[in-house]
Amino acid sequence: MMTGSRNPTRIGRRALLAGMAMMPVAGALIARTASPAQAQSSADPLASWNDGAAKRAILDFVRETTDPASPHFVPPEARIVTFDQDGTLWVEQPMYTQVVYCLDRVPAVVKAKPELAGVEPFKTVLSGDRAALAKLSMKDIETIAAATLSGMSVEGFVADVRDWMAKAKHPRWNRPYTELVYQPMLEAMQYLRAHGYKTYIVTGGGQDFVRVFAGQVYGIPPEQVVGTAGEVKYGYAANGTPLLTKEPKLLFVNDGPGKVEGIHLMIGRRPGAAFGNSTGDRQMLEYTKAGEGARLAMLVLHDDDKREYAYGPAEGLPDSKIGTFTQALDDEAQQQGWVVIRMKQDWNRIFAFE
Amino acid sequence: MMTGSRNPTRIGRRALLAGMAMMPVAGALIARTASPAQAQSSADPLASWNDGAAKRAILDFVRETTDPASPHFVPPEARIVTFDQDGTLWVEQPMYTQVVYCLDRVPAVVKAKPELAGVEPFKTVLSGDRAALAKLSMKDIETIAAATLSGMSVEGFVADVRDWMAKAKHPRWNRPYTELVYQPMLEAMQYLRAHGYKTYIVTGGGQDFVRVFAGQVYGIPPEQVVGTAGEVKYGYAANGTPLLTKEPKLLFVNDGPGKVEGIHLMIGRRPGAAFGNSTGDRQMLEYTKAGEGARLAMLVLHDDDKREYAYGPAEGLPDSKIGTFTQALDDEAQQQGWVVIRMKQDWNRIFAFE
Numbered sequence: 001m002m003t004g005s006r007n008p009t010r011i012g013r014r015a016l017l018a019g020m021a022m023m024p025v026a027g028a029l030i031a032r033t034a035s036p037a038q039a040q041s042s043a044d045p046l047a048s049w050n051d052g053a054a055k056r057a058i059l060d061f062v063r064e065t066t067d068p069a070s071p072h073f074v075p076p077e078a079r080i081v082t083f084d085q086d087g088t089l090w091v092e093q094p095m096y097t098q099v100v101y102c103l104d105r106v107p108a109v110v111k112a113k114p115e116l117a118g119v120e121p122f123k124t125v126l127s128g129d130r131a132a133l134a135k136l137s138m139k140d141i142e143t144i145a146a147a148t149l150s151g152m153s154v155e156g157f158v159a160d161v162r163d164w165m166a167k168a169k170h171p172r173w174n175r176p177y178t179e180l181v182y183q184p185m186l187e188a189m190q191y192l193r194a195h196g197y198k199t200y201i202v203t204g205g206g207q208d209f210v211r212v213f214a215g216q217v218y219g220i221p222p223e224q225v226v227g228t229a230g231e232v233k234y235g236y237a238a239n240g241t242p243l244l245t246k247e248p249k250l251l252f253v254n255d256g257p258g259k260v261e262g263i264h265l266m267i268g269r270r271p272g273a274a275f276g277n278s279t280g281d282r283q284m285l286e287y288t289k290a291g292e293g294a295r296l297a298m299l300v301l302h303d304d305d306k307r308e309y310a311y312g313p314a315e316g317l318p319d320s321k322i323g324t325f326t327q328a329l330d331d332e333a334q335q336q337g338w339v340v341i342r343m344k345q346d347w348n349r350i351f352a353f354e
Numbered sequence: 355m356m357t358g359s360r361n362p363t364r365i366g367r368r369a370l371l372a373g374m375a376m377m378p379v380a381g382a383l384i385a386r387t388a389s390p391a392q393a394q395s396s397a398d399p400l401a402s403w404n405d406g407a408a409k410r411a412i413l414d415f416v417r418e419t420t421d422p423a424s425p426h427f428v429p430p431e432a433r434i435v436t437f438d439q440d441g442t443l444w445v446e447q448p449m450y451t452q453v454v455y456c457l458d459r460v461p462a463v464v465k466a467k468p469e470l471a472g473v474e475p476f477k478t479v480l481s482g483d484r485a486a487l488a489k490l491s492m493k494d495i496e497t498i499a500a501a502t503l504s505g506m507s508v509e510g511f512v513a514d515v516r517d518w519m520a521k522a523k524h525p526r527w528n529r530p531y532t533e534l535v536y537q538p539m540l541e542a543m544q545y546l547r548a549h550g551y552k553t554y555i556v557t558g559g560g561q562d563f564v565r566v567f568a569g570q571v572y573g574i575p576p577e578q579v580v581g582t583a584g585e586v587k588y589g590y591a592a593n594g595t596p597l598l599t600k601e602p603k604l605l606f607v608n609d610g611p612g613k614v615e616g617i618h619l620m621i622g623r624r625p626g627a628a629f630g631n632s633t634g635d636r637q638m639l640e641y642t643k644a645g646e647g648a649r650l651a652m653l654v655l656h657d658d659d660k661r662e663y664a665y666g667p668a669e670g671l672p673d674s675k676i677g678t679f680t681q682a683l684d685d686e687a688q689q690q691g692w693v694v695i696r697m698k699q700d701w702n703r704i705f706a707f708e
Contacts, residue, residue: 207622223622242640251606264586266577
């Protein structure tokens with residue numbers, strides 16, 4: 001399961017990872033996403049989607065809400081669509097990318113604060129002890145996140161994430177994480193934008209973290225990323241320059257019901273469409289679907305372990321610590337008319353580099 | 355000082371007001387702002403501004419940042435400008451409009467919770483005792499705000515504010531508060547937007563409150579209003595419908611250093627230009643001005659008691675409980691190159707109905 005790495009810390013965090021394989025492939029997603037003209041000039045704006053209920057649902061929703069003759073026409077300024085990120089826009093297995101980033105930052109944090117070297121959970125992360133790392137609790141991860149995502153200026157954080165993103169690679173594909181976004185979802189985003197929809201990311205991940213690359217990867221500006229947010233503090237550098245510092249204190253957790261609360265805080269209106277993949281997206285989909293007129297709520301089901309991963313535990317898929325698509329969620333999707341996107345049958349291509 | 359009113363509560367809160375006169379005038383701002391073509395087709399997009407340093411500063415900033423040949427050219431997607439609201443976009447004297455709203459809502463709150471009738475500060479508000487009302491502390495106002503701005507669904511709140519706004523009138527002009535916006539600032543907003551700037555309101559007032567009318571009055575959508583925010587809670591109505599309820603708990607206070615923190619949270623990047631009028635805008639202007647390239651920081655000085663109000667206490671103007679333009683702020687403006695807008699000399703028209 002584990003593969004070699006130059007850095008013991010980066011070996012260590014892989015103890016949390018499961019079922020990986022290293023498969024180097026050539027190609028570059030960035031070049032593709034940087035050229036939206038490509039998708040638009042194509043005869044089919046959703047070329048990576050196979051014909052079926054999922055593709056049809058997107059096309060129908062856009063037609064119903066943007067055709068001025070439709071009874072469910074929505075004026076352009078009210079067209080809002082939200083996308084979860086992890087597991088909906090990009091790969092979330094075997095570990096959330098931001099957790100990998102946090103673990104990789106532990107050595108730098110301990111270097112600045114040597115007293116942490118003997119304190120848990122930092123001691124375990126530094127040890128590279130795979131078995132111990134695999135047992136880190138959610139609370140441990142939160143402690144690591146608070147320590148590694150705070151104490152720097154907001155600009156310093158952006159520079160560090162950018163730097164890390166340029167170097168870090170996903171263990172299975174040996175490619176930058178930013179290439180592991182789903183081509184069909186990029187096409188759906190572009191298609192919705194081409195029809196006047198304002199696209200938002202609404203993620204349980206860190207708002208500041210995702211903002212660093214959302215422009216380059218998704219064409220989404222910082223103000224359209226809604227995520228879990230820590231506090232920042234205004235102050236002055238020694239030379240008097242104004243400075244915003246990231247604090248080790250959560251302002252709000254943008255997950256589950258928090259996603260709807262975050263949407264209210266950051267957007268101030270109900271989305272017309274929402275895309276998710278797990279129980280953390282449940283309330284966002286409920287809230288979206290409960291509005292008047294034509295509504296679109298979609299859930300990505302990861303049922304393709306050959307091309308990506310397969311996990312549920314709904315529909316007999318293996319359970320997973322992250323991105324849980326439970327049977328209850330599957331049942332609610334059916335009751336509420338949410339559309340399930342089945343990777344295996346609905347997507348003819350998953351990544352741009354394929 | 356006090357004038358008659360049908361409602362004792364609304365008489366009462368006017369004990370906080372100073373120097374009012376009732377001056378009914380005809381005209382409608384809404385019709386004007388709903389027609390941006392008007393300003394654009396005019397030979398001078400800043401027609402309500404007299405020639406001078408303030409008007410020149412706006413024109414220069416826009417030219418410097420939008421002319422592709424300029425060394426300080428800013429790409430359209432990075433053009434952000436922020437406006438304080440109270441005292442910068444509309445009249446804040448003799449009382450913040452939102453405080454008037456909260457005081458007016460006290461009877462409805464007490465009707466729903468009769469036990470509050472005997473509890474301060476509600477008792478004082480209901481009494482209509484002007485002398486006692488004038489002595490309400492900031493903490494009392496906060497208690498009233500928490501009680502009157504929470505407990506309802508977000509949709510219920512929007513409906514109530516809309517309803518109130520349609521009826522409430524400013525005591526001096528006997529016009530809806532939404533007509534008491536400054537025509538020169540509307541022109542500046544439209545001019546900036548016409549040059550690709552994304553206009554934001556960054557207010558110490560309630561985010562949910564200002565969002566209700568920001569579209570109609572300023573042409574600004576809900577997601578571009580950053581303000582003091584209370585928590586909302588996701589839940590379900592008795593029939594199972596998803597419901598967001600406003601909670602009596604502050605999430606963040608968007609004032610002073612909080613404005614910069616709010617800008618980071620909600621926008622995620624530094625504005626190129628910012629407009630304010632008081633010490634609560636100080637840090638926003640510092641932060642804006644500290645960025646690279648061409649920067650514009652402006653402060654409205656209310657020095658025109660004939661057409662509006664005159665208060666400082668800088669430059670020998672009378673002190674005011676709200677919207678304080680202190681001598682220290684005036685000094686910092688000079689040191690930092692912020693441009694002071696002097697109502698008396700810089701604006702040839704203050705309101706659209708004039």
